[in-house]
Amino acid sequence: TGSVSSSSPQVESLNTSLTTLDSSYTHRHQGVHVYSDGLISLLVLNYQSATIGEYPAYPYQAYPIFQYQYYAVATGSLVGSALSEILLVGNEDDTSITITPTLDVTVPTDIQSESSPSEILLGGTTKLIKLNRFQTFLFGVTEGLDISGTSIVSDKPL
Numbered sequence: 542t543g544s545v546s547s548s549s550p551q552v553e554s555l556n557t558s559l560t561t562l563d564s565s566y567t568h569r570h571q572g573v574h575v576y577s578d579g580l581i582s583l584l585v586l587n588y589q590s591a592t593i594g595e596y597p598a599y600p601y602q603a604y605p606i607f608q609y610q611y612y613a614v615a616t617g618s619l620v621g622s623a624l625s626e627i628l629l630v631g632n633e634d635d636t637s638i639t640i641t642p643t644l645d646v647t648v649p650t651d652i653q654s655e656s657s658p659s660e661i662l663l664g665g666t667t668k669l670i671k672l673n674r675f676q677t678f679l680f681g682v683t684e685g686l687d688i689s690g691t692s693i694v695s696d697k698p699l
Contacts (some may be wrong), residue, residue: 572675
């Protein structure tokens with residue numbers, strides 16, 4: 542907690558237990574709620590050893606529409622083993638999400654089950670999942686592959 546301005550940004554360190562490391566159920570409940578009574582920009586930085594990553598966190602905005610369309614965009618990598626990943630965060634309970642990856646990805650058969658086996662979701666095919674408020678779902682590819690263009694459609698904002 543604290544006050545921020547353009548001349549004095551606020552830095553908050555979160556417990557590393559909130560890091561979403563993979564698509565397992567163990568990392569399903571990693572959502573964080575940030576509240577502001579004014580306009581802010583939020584950049585999430587990963588400082589963990591042997592990992593790298595950052596992303597802008599966008600505000601939750603609900604519109605009077607029936608579906609939200611998102612596309613993954615990656616910047617590429619100079620490292621052949623780098624990950625191309627998508628992190629979804631639920632803002633409301635019972636959010637239906639359809640994922641259509643551009644490449645094959647491994648995902649749990651049932652993301653709400655702690656003991657769910659994994660399956661390969663082929664590029665171009667779809668999978669319907671549900672997320673609840675503050676639930677997270679991370680998926681992606683390795684070895685320098687790029688899942689830019691992956692389609693995410695949801696009935697509530699992510």
